[in-house]
Amino acid sequence: MSDLVSRIQPFLEPAQALLQRHPRTIASTTLAAVLLPWFVDNYRKWRDLGGLGLPNYVGWPMALLAKPFGRETTSTGMYDANPIKGSWLKDPDTIPERRGDRPITGWHFVPHRQLNRIPTEDIKKRLKEIFDKHAKANSDLVEVTISPHEQAHDGLVIASARATPHAVAKHALREIAHFHHVKDYSMHMVLAPQDCKLLIERGWAERHPISGTIALPQEYLFVYAPRNEEELDVVERILVAAIGYMTDSRTVN
Structure with a gap:
């Protein structure tokens, strides 16, 4: 020594x-x-999520700065307290429990993505067809444009000729839904409060970590990517419900 x-x-x-x-x-x-x-390592993990419609030198610092403001995503008490009790889901009681655990989501939530349970190429194709079908069939209610929130995907928004029907639609920048075609094919949708409660409790969705803040309404949901035809059918029902709620219409094709 x-x-x-x-x-x-x-x-x-x-x-x-x-x-x-x-x-x-x-x-x-x-x-x-x-x-x-x-x-x-953190930057590489953020980049692997698919990024945003912003330069990386802006998007990554934004993701880091947002992290301390993130909230838990699966409680539903706020929807019980919400005075809006109607549902836009067709036959909501028939929405099944989603099988298996919830997907794992990234440490970052700007962008908000799932890391596992990624669908096959065939399911990805079918999901796009579903979005395109309902955009075309409801052209009097909705239109397709760049997502106001993510700036990197096509988003389904309330048709420009229609008035903003309620405060949630205004808070959500009139965006109804978009799916994340760059990476995992998860989706963000805005739904009626009681539909949010049902979908979260049955395992189909979670809230965005900064929903219920000045940034996003509490009805802004992260809907998990479908894995098979059965789940595609449920996701299609969710999309139709989102269109109906956000346009205040009971006749969605």
Whole structure:
């Protein structure tokens, strides 16, 4: 042991002197060396989510700044307290429990994406066909444009010729739904409060972590990507309900 001490002794005194002269520099350099790998890994995970319609040097810092404001996403008490009790789902009692656990979502929620349970290419194609079908069949109610929220996907919005029917539609920037075709084919939709409650409790959706804030209404849901034809049918019913609620229409094709 004494031999080891004698070997490193010539280096200890210069190191101690350097620390005494430049303590802030040494501390900041050490902190950077510790944090840099975390930031590199965090950026890569954010980038793998598919990004946003913003340059990466803007989108990633935005995602980091948003993180402390995130909330839990599966409680439903706020919908019990909501005075709007109607449902826009057709036969809501027949919506089944979704099989299996909820998908894992990313650490970041800007963008909000799921990391597992990704659908097959065939299911992805069918999901797009469903969105396109209802956009075309309800052209008097809705139109397709760049998503006001994500700026990277086509979004289904209330037709420009129609008035904004209620405060939630205004808060949601009149956007009804979009699906994340770059990565996981999950969806964001805005639904009636009691439909949100039912879909969350039966495992089909969760709230966005910053829903219920100035940024997003509490009715802004993250709907999980469908895995098979049965789930596609349920997702189609959810989309029709979102169109009906957001346009205040009971006749959606």
